[in-house]
Structures are given as structure tokens and as C-alpha cells.
Amino acid sequence: MPKSNDRKTTDKSRDLAAQHMIDVAAKKDLSLVWDRQSAQAPPCPFGSAGMCCSICAMGPCGIMKEGKRDRGVCGATADTVVSRNFARMIAAGAAAHSDHGREVAEMFIRTARGEVPGYEIKDEDKLHRVAELYGIETADRDKNEIAEDVGRAALAEFGQNSGELAFIKRAPEKRVELWREMGIVPRGIDREVVETLHRTHMGVDQDYRNLMLQGARTSLADGWGGSMIATELQDIMFETPGHPWPTADRIPPRARLNLGVLEEDQVNIIVHGHEPLLSEMVVVASKDPELLELAEEAGASGINVSGICCTANEILVRHGVPVAGNFLQQELAIATGAVEMMLVDVQCVMQSLPRVAADFHTEVVTTTEKAHMQGATPAAFDEDAPLESARDLVRRAIENYHQRRAVDIPDISSDAVTGFSHEYINYMLGGSFRGSYAPLNSNIIDGRIRGVAGVVGCNNPAVKHDATHVALVEELIANDVLVVQTGCAAIASAKADLMRPEAAMEKAGDGLREVCETVGIPPVLHAGSCVDNSRILVALSEMVNVGQREGRLSLGDDISDLPVAGAAPEWMSEKAIAIGQYFVTSGVFTVFGVNFPTTGSEEFTDFLFEEYKDILGGSWAFEESPEDMAARMIDHIDEKRKALGIDRARERILFDMEMRRKIDTE
């Protein structure tokens, strides 16, 4: 077992709770992700440049830029190999998000039929809006009837072979026209993933421009397809974050984040992964009086459910369930010795968990047939009785409590206000009667808000944990850029205290601060899990739509006109590439950090970084340091402001009768 590598703890993470646990683990000789990362160093130069091709048995081929290894055995050029690998990452990422969406759609139908005790259709308002997008009649119909039709329509889109996905029409008209012209409107979800795998098979599509049309189409099938289905249907079943519908409380959840949320005297259950289907029920079960009594009998003062990664984000933004940490903290949580059970579902689950858990009493439980792990207990999630499954698991965790030995929980956590769904943003900017994005556009035009940035994505041990996220976000808000976040990036900012409303006074530029104070928001908004990046797509479209409805509030007629930018500073998964590509295809300038997987082909990289600007109006970029990322994003935002003519203070327009006659009143 390798000893702790020569990186100092303070270089591994900026998070003090993480640092503490890294040191604790080192003392116990536990191998952590950072150790394995240094064991892998230096990384394979072919792989990191996207030039390794192992898709057939003639190779594997490592392509070099010059010399006789400039082609693979089959004759594929560097451009082809790099673009194939890139397209396959998109397909894998899209598959991950979409398969999640499919599970949700199936559960949604069963819920509508009343087959799943514990699940119900909660947000009828949203159900109606989604039904409308699918062309499903809502008038005088029972919510469950509507929901079943919606679920079926959504599920059908996975196997659909022709036509267009229903949510595509939520994009601005001009964008949809562009996609249609380019022939990249997804026909179905699975079809695009399959076709990408086919076209990247040995000896098929060997022109990267043509191949990337399919790459772009597959990414849209993710963002405007599978991911969006997951978000929308989950909201209807599990509550739209912020609870903005009329009969709800309209109070977004507040919660604590970081390892300090683990309770020393309670049964700690961590849910980790990406799907909320079981974890929703675990949260319910943890409040069951019978189980609480059982916990008490076991000597615990309560049952504490917390989350890691996007399973955490899902239940955080909906119910305020505390978050123990982000991706790089999964091993550290177990190392506290305070976790009775870690339930994992899909994606971003490290195979090292059972090995770390072996030193403690923690039971690692896999909860889906799709993902088993040696050393973990497979516990099938009974889809007919999820609450029963959850109860069983909670009971087991309680029974495990007495096995607990020494506990070392860092007393570090941060408060955050979360739950900024598209619907809640509408509400918070105008209340129940005037809800709209108009104030956002208005303040962007006035210059109080310079622009909006989406900062999303993973953690990556190749760079200091959370450091790029936090530095980038702080730089952006100091420059009056409102930041919207999802995924592990969001957890990073919350842990750095940036999602408290007070952060506006402490760290935001004057203009942004003033807006935050008016609305009562933090300068950094938590929008949910990584499938919830679809919320950002909807939000961007709405910013365009507001301007289409009221000319004075116009920020252009396409997403690519908006003063916005995206970033995934610490990305690591294929899902991040899929997300990046659907943002770029939707017209957003998107910067990635760590390493860019296409550097093996200058031509292909140039295609993504430069040519895309003309083709799509959005493009990829790569920067290593948060300062450079921020500078690129702010420059882009300023360019867009200039193009919109809002780079200078506007004169106050006073309206006479004639002008008022021309204003639409819709």
C-alpha cells in the first residue's frame, strides 16, 4: 500500500474538513484518491491528449502528431481518433444522464398508477406545464391520469426513432432553427447514443466535422432530453426546489454542508451517487417514529441522513437534507468512523469505498442492479415498495450503530440557502403574481449584474480539491457576475460559505450586491444536481424569451447573444463533456479546466475552440487557472454586452402616450 504521496495536505484540498480527514487517513495508512492519483503519475501522454485508440484489436494505437505514427493501423488520423474519443465521451455521458431519466420516467408512470406507496404527484402546476409541452390534455383531468400520459410520452422519447424531442421547443426559436438547419435536432434519446457508438466504431465516420454533428446531436439528446426529463419528472414527484407553486410554502430549503454535518451521537446514513429514487424514501424512513425509537434503544439520539455528490444535491435542493461533501470527500466521510451505512447508487462511486470501509464499521450498500461492487452489500431496491426497502436499510444501519469505534468528525460545516429551480427563480423575482425573469434581464441591462455564469462539474484529484471552483466563483461575483451552480461545484461553493445570503455583502461587487439585497439571495445560486443543468438551459431560454416579449428587456434573440458563460473547472467525468457539449451546442461559451482531452489534434481542438464560434455561436475553451478562466468568461460577457449595446449606461427612457401604446401588455 503506497504511503501518502509527497503532495502536502494543503495542496490536496482547500477544504479544512477534507484536510483534517486526509491527515487522519494518512495516520491510519488508508489509501485515498490522491494517493492513487500520484501512483498513476505521470499520466499516459497518448490518453490525456485523446490520441489513444483502442476501439479495435489492430491496435491499440498511440497516434503521434508527426512521424510515421501519425496514423492508426486502420489509417485513422489524429483528428479522427481524437474526435471519436471525444464523441464517445459525449455518448457515455448522455447515456448516464439519460438512463437516469429513463428510470425516473418508469417510476413516474408507476407512481401515477398508484403502484408505488410513498410516491405521489406533488407539483401539479409543473405537471400541467410539462403536459402542455407534450401536447397532453389537462383540462378537467385527474392529476394521475395526466401524469401517466406524461410519463408514457417521456418514456417513449428514449426509443423514439424520428421526429423531434418535445423539450427542444423550449429553446429560443432562432436556436431551434439553427439546429434544424444543421440537422442536429435529436430524433430520440437512445438512437443518438447508439448512432454515436456506431459512427465511432472502427472504420465508420472518419470526418470529424461530420462526426461532431452527431456528437452535438447526442449532447442535445442529453441536455434537452434525458437530463431534462429526469429534472422535470423528479420535480413533479419529489417537489420542485423552492416549492414555488401556489399552495406550497414558497420557502427554499436551508441546510448545512460538509463533513461536520455527521452527528457524533446519531445513526449516520450517507446516500451517495446520483438518483433520488431511493434516497427520497430513506429520508422519509429516517423520520419514522418506530425507527427513531429503535435508534434510541440502540443508544443513538437520532437518525441523520446526509448525502454526497448528486444524490445529495437532489435531496438538498428539495428538502434541505444536509450534505456531507462532494466527490472527493466520499472516502473521507467513511474515515470519520461515524458512518453506519453508505448507500450508493450510480455514477461517481469509487470502488475504493468498501476497502476504506473495511477499516471501520461502515456498511457500504449498493442499491441498484446496475451497479454492484465487490465488498459492498447488494440490496435490491424493491420498486414496488421503496419505502419498505428504505426502512429495512435504515433498520440495518441502526443495528450497525453499536459496532462504531473511535469517531473523528471535523467540526466544520457551512450554511447555505439552496433550491433555485427555474420555477423558484421566477417566483423569487416577482412573487406569486408577477413572477418572471424580467428583473434579471432588467438588472443585466442596467449593468448591476454584468452577466450570468454557470459553474458546474466535478472534483478532480489532479487539481486541488475545490480550489479552482471557489477562486473562480469568488472572482466572478466580485465582478458582478451572478453565478448559478450544480453538482459538486455547487457543494464546493456552499462549503466555502458563498451560498449564504450574507456572502453578497462580503464578496459580491457593488451592483450584484445591490440586486442580491433587493431579492434576498446569495450571489451564488444552487440549482441542483448535474441532470439539473437542464434547469440552466431553461433559464437561458427564458432570458431570451423575456426580451422577446418586452423589447426593452431584450438580451438578443438567441442564447448565443446573452452575456453568459459556463465553466467546469475541476471536471473529470464523461458526463461533464456531454454537459459541456450541450451548452456549447446551445450557444454558450464554456471553459473547462484540469486538462482538455483533444489536445492531440490541433485542428480538431481549433474546430471546438474557434470554428464553433461561427457555427454555433458558442465554443469550448480551456484554461488552467481560475484567474484566467474568470478573465476569459468576463471578456466574453463584456463582448456580448457590447454587441447588445448595453456596455454603456443607458439613458432613462420616459414613456409618452405614443410609446405606451406600443408596449405589449401580455
Place this chain on the structure above:
Amino acid sequence: MSKLIASAAIRGAHQARNTAKERFEEALEKFGEDQVVELPNTAYYLPVFYGMTGQEVETVGDMRKIFDKVDQLLPPEPDQDLWVPYLGHTLDAGMATLFADEVTESLKYLEDPLPYRTEEDCPMEGDDFWLGAADDIVFRKRGLEFVDGTAPGFAAIVGSAPTNEIAVEIARELQEKNLYVFLIGESGGKSIAEQLREEGVQMGWDNRLVPFGKDTSSAVFALGFAARVAMAFGGVQPGDYSRILNYNKNRTFAFVMALGEVTDEEYARAAGAINFGFPAIADTDIPEILPTGVCTYEHVVSMPKQTEEDKIHEEIVTRAIEVRGLKVEVSEVPVPVSYGPAFEGEIIRKDDLMVEFGGQRTPAFEYLRMRERSEDVEDGDIEIIGPDIDDLDPGSRLPLGILVEVYGRDMQDDFEPVLERMIHTYINEASGAWHQGQRDINWMRISKDGFEEGLRVKHFGDILHARLHQDYGAVADKIQVKLFTDEDEVKKWREEAREAYHQRDERIMGMTDESVDTYYSCILCQSFAPNHVCIITPQRSGLCGGYSWLDAKANYQIIPTGPNQPVDKGETIDETLGQWKGVNDYLAEASRGNLERFSAYSMVHDPMTSCGCFECIAVMLPQTNGIMIVPREYSEMTPCGMRFSTLAGQIGGGVQTPGFVGHSKLYISSDKFISADGGYERIVWMPKMLKDDVRERLNERAAEDGYDDFVSMIADEDVGSTEEEVLAFLQEVGHPALELNPMM
């Protein structure tokens, strides 16, 4: 710090709710569940709640619906730390406050004595001058001024000014900017309305200074007015809250002016107003909300943060107008008194009278004529023939002849009456001057106050010269005015004027729809009723009574891109119905596809739509085989089972409703009055007030068909207000409608 405002407003909302709840419990106890609750004569129930939710509240028991909604809306106060977003909550709290206030205020109408007056204007004396909610008659009449732009919006003043003098200055300045001023609540026990009262300022709808009530909850009347404007003129359905509020944000340029300390409940009401896009401007040092979005510009502005202490009240009106984003076009008129539409309604009583002219007491006339040659008119020449009024004793009488002479390359004799008719408005808009009538039956007064401020007869000339240039500059290049006070001169010129009046009448009488190829549209009201289009023909004037075919024609020539556009009749589709291809094509375009066809002479087949400004509404009474006509001023029940206000609610906003039509009074005696449906012989019921108005002209028209006093065959409210009663009367008098073919 917006959070302070949010906290205060949310606290205030809870207080307003609790007050309303107490009043409600008391009313329940005292009057019972089924006691009817209503604001005076309105078809819009409790208009804010009705507009926002579409729910009708008619009894005390129904008010539970309101509390359900209020309790659902009321948010908690923001926390000290880690607060959740409060802007949405604050706006909801504001709306909840308005709902609660409608409970509190409407229950006042159950009190005895009534705490509010029900007439349009305040009595001249006494403390009992609060006017409360505007009924639909007032609302429609005033709404029209919002439609045509004569009133750009309203200021809701809450509280009181530091001194009476400042109160008068602020009110005067707002009046001069043509705004309606709603006076609400008090500060330190004093209301600005009381301050104005103490200073002898006339108040009422005619003066555009409307004291609603001394409790700030009466502010809800201002928002109820706004909600009704959207429903009546904008054609917005009750319950379509988003459109009602955005309509007001974009069309009704109103704001709240908070004078004196701002209480929690006042913050709550201001938050309610912000929902309508109406910002608040305070004269005290309170937190500001400057970022934009829900309102057009800033939301809350505190004058002490904007300017120096001693300029707060001097600048507050200008700043408020800027914050609302309002461009006020004020007529610059060289007179020593205040000038503007707000002063049009000013009354000059006998005791206040300096001098009067005409009114059958002295000879008088007003006459505007065009001159063919430029050298005949010296622009700006104001000549008085006879003495001015400097040396008169108060209460004097003097003859007065007003002769306006206009030269213009594009002037036509057809425009003479159009311009001449404006003399009434132009003179009336001067504070201290009063005008009634026209031609040789005009009657004018100058008040003692006006006289003391320097107003003289000569200024009538200055006013007419300035205003005609402003409004009719496109046709009037040069204007001169002769003012005769010498009796002989007046009498001499009056003869000439009478000859001209006679010739004009002959010319207009001879005009028929067939005699012209072009009609005119009027889309003035599209600012408020976007789907409505008026078509004005020589024999059918605009439904508001304000625009004849000649007026429209003149307006078109004066402003070629304005709201009156020529409409080529084109091919005749149906002569009887009055359908023309050119008119239909125009209609489809101008109504944005809302309307395809229009019959000029039928209320059954494709009748003309209404904006909401109609002088009268005609309604079929199927049992009688005839129609009834109800004018805007008549608020009692009619034989069709609906009051004017309810009817107006059904046909306004650009909807084509067969069997119903809005029209002008003048149209009733036109040969083309629903001529496709049987014409005037269909008229079986009209209130007496309308009969008096149209008797002479209608009888004259009917005489052509051999009727002697046709109007006496028409039933009125004395006969009854049910179809059965009307029918019995018709049978008794042998009304011709009974013999006509069925209408449909």
C-alpha cells in the same frame, strides 16, 4: 437595505390581515353570513380580489375565500441571518394586504351612516368629504381620460405634507402635470386631503384631486381602479392576474407618494402597489430599493437620499415622475394661473365670481373662421375691442365675443368647427376660468382668485393662440384672436357668426355615408383595448361621442400617422348591413386578426366592438321585439336585467357581441341608426335622462315618418324596468316595434 422594507411590509401585511379578520368577525356577528357586501355600483365585485383570482365576493360569508387566499399568501418575516429570498414574499404580502384591505373597506359600506360620499365631487363645505371607491360611472368616464392620454396616470399620496403650503404646492404641481391625485390616509393625525381642505382647494374627480379615505386601507381603491381599467378597457379576463398587472405596469403610469412617516402597513400597501408596477417615493429617510425589474425603474426611492433637505418637496414630483418612467407633455400656456386638464373641472361659485360673460345674461359668442390669405392674419395678435376687466367690481357681467381667425396652407373650412369646439376645453383648463356651452350660447366666468393672480380677458386670446398652435399646428400656421367686450360689436359679430353656424349645419346635415368614399378609423383606445377598432362614418360618430367623421378627418390631416386613419370603403359587400370590403380588410389588420367583419348598421350581424368608452349601450329585448338604450350616467337596473356597469363589462374590450352595441348619443337620431335591424323604431326603452337628451333630434327624425312625438312612445324607468312592464306599455301606446319583423 431592502430586508428592512421586506420585514416591515410583511409585519404590516399580518396587521392588515388581522384588522380585516376582526372587522369580518364583527360583520358576521352583526349582519350574518348572507349579508350582501358590495362597493357602490360596480360590476367588478371587490375589484382587486376579483381581478387577481376571478372569484366573486358578494356576501359577508364569501369573504372566507379572501382569507383563505390571504393566509396562503402571507409569508413569515425574514430571519436575522441566513434569510431566504424575500422579494417574492414581500410582493405576496403586499397583495395579501390589498385583499385584506378590500374586506376592511367594503365592510365600511355596511356602516350607518356611510363613511364615504357617493357623489363625484366633494361638497364645498364640511368635514364629510371622503369619496371612497369610484363607482363604474366615474370609473368609465375617468378611464377614458387614461385611454386618450389626457391623464397620463395617477399619484396616490399617502400621509400629509409638513405644511399646508407644501401640500397645496405638491397637489398643484401634480395637477399641472395632468395626473389624477388620490389622497389617502394620514400622518401624525393629519391627512393631505384635510390640508388641502383647510386651504380651500376644490377636490373631487372633476378636479383630479380625489380624497379616498383617511384610513390607509382606502389605498386599495386606487388599485381597484387600476384593476378595473385593465378588465374594462384592456379586455383582460378576471383572474388573469398576470395580464392585469402587466397591463398596469405598461399602461397606467401611477406611483405612490409617501409623505410623512411610513408605517409597516404602509410598506405592505406599497408592496401591493409594486405588484402593479407602481413604485413608491417617500419624503422621509427610509431604505431604498433601486434595482429595477418589477416596476419599470426603481421600486422605492427616498428623497432625503436623493437631494438636499430643503429641496425634497420641491423636487419630489419631478423625481416621482422620472422613477415611474413617465413623460408628461404639458402645454406651455402664457397665463398667470395654473393650467391643465386637472383645472377643467374647477367650479366658480357665485360668491367667488369676479366677472361672467354670456350665459343668456349678456350677449356672447365664440366663432373660429379660416382666412384665405396669409396677410389677413397676424400670428399672435390678440386684440380687445372694448374694455378688459381690470376696473370691474366683483360679481360684474360683461358681453364677450371671441373671434379666432386662422390661416393655414392646409386649413379647410371643414376644420373650423373642429377647432372651434376646442375653445371650451382650452379656456376651462385655466385655473380661475370656467366655460360652458358653445357657439352663441356660451357662458364664461373668471374667479376672484384668478383675477387676483392676474387673469384677464386678454389671456383667453393667449390661451387659444397657444393651444391651437400646439394641437393643430399642422393646419393652423397663423392664429389671431379678437375679443369683443363692447356690446354693439358683440351683437354685430354675433350675426356673422350665426350665419356661419347655419351654413355649417347645412353642410353637415347633407353628409351621408353614401356621399363619401372614405371613412375614418379611430384606434385611440388601442392603448387600453388593443383589439378594438372604431370605424367612423358621417352618419355614425365614434361611440364615445367625442369624434365625428369630420373630426377624424381633420385629425388625420393634422397627424397623418395618428390614431385616425382613412379607410377606403372599397367594394360594397352588403349595402343594408353596411359592410364594405375595404373596411373589413382594414379591420382585420388593425385588430390584429381579432375581427374579420363589421356591419355599420346592425347590432345583430357583426356589430361594431367597443373599447369601453361608449356613451350608450343598446341591448335587444327579445320579448318586445325592440331594443333598450342605457347611457353611461344611468346606474339603476334596466329591463334587460343588467345595469350599465354589468353590460359594459360584457361588451367592452374589443369583443363582438351580437345583440349588444355601444354607441354615441348622437347616433340615435341618425338615419343610419341600426338601419339594418329596423332603425330607431326599435327603441322601446330609454331612461328619462337620455330621452331628454335626444328628444328634439329624434322626434324630428321620426316626424319624417309621420310620428308626432315618437319619444313619448318609448318606455322609461317610470314605466318600469322589466321587459314585461315595458311590453305592456308598448301595447298600450301601439309602439311600432311590435309590428316589425323579428330582429334575429
